Amino acid sequence: MPGVVVVGAGIVGSSVAYHLARQGTSVTLLDQNPSSAMGVTGDSFAWIGGCGGDWPGGAQDLRGFVLEDWRRLETELPDVAVRWTGSLTWTDDQGEHDAPLGPGRLRVGRSDIAVLEPNLRHPPEQAIHTPSDGGVDPSAVTNALVDAARGHGATVIQNSVVTSLSVTGGRVEGVQSSTGFHAASTVVLAAGTGISQLCEPLPRDLPVAASPACLVRLTAPAGLVKAIVASPDFEVREVRDGDLLLTLPWTGGTAAISPEQAMRDAHHRLKAAFHGSNSCHLLGYRIGRRPMPAQGPAIGYIAQDRSVYVADMHAAVTLAPTVGRLVADELVTGKPSRELRSCRPDGPSR
Numbered sequence: 001m002p003g004v005v006v007v008g009a010g011i012v013g014s015s016v017a018y019h020l021a022r023q024g025t026s027v028t029l030l031d032q033n034p035s036s037a038m039g040v041t042g043d044s045f046a047w048i049g050g051c052g053g054d055w056p057g058g059a060q061d062l063r064g065f066v067l068e069d070w071r072r073l074e075t076e077l078p079d080v081a082v083r084w085t086g087s088l089t090w091t092d093d094q095g096e097h098d099a100p101l102g103p104g105r106l107r108v109g110r111s112d113i114a115v116l117e118p119n120l121r122h123p124p125e126q127a128i129h130t131p132s133d134g135g136v137d138p139s140a141v142t143n144a145l146v147d148a149a150r151g152h153g154a155t156v157i158q159n160s161v162v163t164s165l166s167v168t169g170g171r172v173e174g175v176q177s178s179t180g181f182h183a184a185s186t187v188v189l190a191a192g193t194g195i196s197q198l199c200e201p202l203p204r205d206l207p208v209a210a211s212p213a214c215l216v217r218l219t220a221p222a223g224l225v226k227a228i229v230a231s232p233d234f235e236v237r238e239v240r241d242g243d244l245l246l247t248l249p250w251t252g253g254t255a256a257i258s259p260e261q262a263m264r265d266a267h268h269r270l271k272a273a274f275h276g277s278n279s280c281h282l283l284g285y286r287i288g289r290r291p292m293p294a295q296g297p298a299i300g301y302i303a304q305d306r307s308v309y310v311a312d313m314h315a316a317v318t319l320a321p322t323v324g325r326l327v328a329d330e331l332v333t334g335k336p337s338r339e340l341r342s343c344r345p346d347g348p349s350r
């Protein structure tokens with residue numbers, strides 16, 4: 001009996017493969033790139049938040065598990081280290097000052113902000129502090145998941161471009177790839193923005209938008225930025241001692257300025273925002289294409305005979321440990337997960 005084939009060694013596919021392999025399931029993880037996390041995962045800001053932000057569609061049902069699953073992963077895998085720094089968020093919108101806050105979020109004033117983020121030159125009058133937020137090095141986590149999956153017996157094949165699902169008598173029996181045919185009891189498509197194309201032979205399609213966002217890397221004095229700082233100008237966090245990640249809203253081809261110019265502007269704004277930032281140096285930028293299924297996370301079987309399963313979502317760094325656990329449980333036990341019922345590619349199930 002063939003095992004499960006997972007297509008895509010981003011953070012989603014790697015988490016699914018790890019959680020399957022640790023339960024003793026036979027797994028083959030395929031990716032077109034020479035190493036894992038070379039899709040959008042490697043270009044992620046990788047802010048893990050269980051409290052604020054948008055939780056479209058079925059993501060709302062998963063948010064309550066996010067922090068617990070990340071803490072579990074930290075205990076299971078020594079190479080997974082979350083920087084539990086908390087976050088500070090503020091906008092220019094005065095109306096937000098009085099908007100109700102959800103649990104786990106605190107409104108803090110200028111003096112508290114100055115303590116939390118002592119290098120800010122001009123702390124705002126108010127901000128939202130979410131102490132439970134954290135961030136990771138997304139490539140390091142993905143590599144740790146792949147290594148651990150391998151340690152539990154998974155086969156990992158890089159440089160394997162999956163060209164199509166292999167359909168015999170109406171049933172998907174595996175995948176065709178540049179490394180040959182790989183037979184599967186179930187194919188899990190965790191190919192991010194590549195999913196729609198792979199779904200083409202199936203009776204139904206899965207539209208996934210590719211939303212561009214810009215990630216800038218800088219070196220900085222260690223500890224210059226303490227928390228995850230989300231200001232109207234940029235979001236910035238320290239990913240490793242002395243290395244900053246900074247994100248910018250990016251409108252792709254319609255932007256009035258080039259990404260190089262946007263990166264230089266952000267660098268200037270960062271220097272204007274923080275004391276001690278003169279020695280910050282730009283390392284470079286990348287425009288990542290974030291997979292965005294229209295209705296929120298699309299997770300579940302996409303073929304009636306259960307031969308193909310999809311796992312595609314935005315904010316997948318935040319969600320990966322929870323989704324990996326729930327998907328693996330569902331595939332291993334055959335019992336539909338209650339928590340995933342609003343994430344189905346066909347719409348919510350009962």
Ligand SMILES: Cc1cc2nc3c(=O)[nH]c(=O)nc-3n(C[C@H](O)[C@H](O)[C@H](O)COP(=O)(O)OP(=O)(O)OC[C@H]3O[C@@H](n4cnc5c(N)ncnc54)[C@H](O)[C@@H]3O)c2cc1C
Nearest residue numbers: 008010012032039040041044047162192194288315316318
């Ligand atoms: C600038 C930026 C900031 C972000 N900030 C955050 C954040 O703060 N928090 C958060 O949670 N998320 C954030 N995201 C989004 C997050 O990065 C993505 O949701 C997540 O990385 C998606 O992971 P994935 O595994 O689905 O996709 P990917 O990482 O793209 O993985 C898909 C994999 O499939 C492989 N693949 C595709 N097609 C094929 C094929 N035919 N054959 C073989 N392999 C194939 C690719 O090579 C790739 O490795 C951000 C993204 C960007 C760009």
